[in-house]
Amino acid sequence: LHLAAAEGQKDIALLLMEHAMAKNRVNLSVQNDNGATPMYVAAQNGHHGMVEIFAHKMDTITTRQRSGWAPLHIAAANGHLKVVEKLIKANAYINFQTRQGATALYLASQNGHIKVVESLLNAAAEVDMTTKDGWSPLIAACQRGRITVAKILIQHGGDVNHQNRAGEAALYHAAL
CATH class of the missing domain: 1.25.40.20 (Ankyrin repeat-containing domain)
Incomplete structure (x- = not known):
């Protein structure tokens, strides 16, 4: 099977x-x-x-x-x-987390899958749910240079000031 x-x-x-x-x-x-x-x-x-x-x-x-x-x-x-x-x-x-705390929205955001991100957000995915290390979908998108995804997450209320456990916000990763 x-x-x-x-x-x-x-x-x-x-x-x-x-x-x-x-x-x-x-x-x-x-x-x-x-x-x-x-x-x-x-x-x-x-x-x-x-x-x-x-x-x-x-x-x-x-x-x-x-x-x-x-x-x-x-x-x-x-x-x-x-x-x-x-x-x-x-x-x-929708908000089911892996053992590391990643959600489907986090994974789609990290990998730049725009349509999947939109679909999950439209299905009420929590935009700021974080991994065990405090990484939000927005931080992951910025770290990978996923500009369009970052814009979508911000439009859906993604917290631009949220910091992961290392004290890094999305702006820090966007600037790298």
Whole structure:
């Protein structure tokens, strides 16, 4: 099922799921060696059709892999807008944090995925939720030179004066 999810093979995934259901053994939360579920693998690879198939089972949306990333995190980090939108529609928790405290908005901001950032903000993502080190999405965007993302975050109320644990604000990183 993980391979079908990775390759976006909906027909094969449906066949495997149908066969497993016939034997009362379907488990969409099964994790591979990296702790990833089929939903996570589909989200990672941008297969929105596969995500839609798996989305009917809520625990596949929130099951974390070993690093604490959920499907929404990996989809946002990789800029897979359609996957992010499918997960939002399936009621994925928008402000879910990784073990390091990163949210989907933080990851999308850091990587400069403008449309994903807008989609998450429109779905009520918390603009100033910080990582364990105090990094906000705005600081991450500025550190990576993501000017358009920084403007969007500021327009949505991002705190330009917030400082991370090292005492650095967004302006510090924007100036580097």
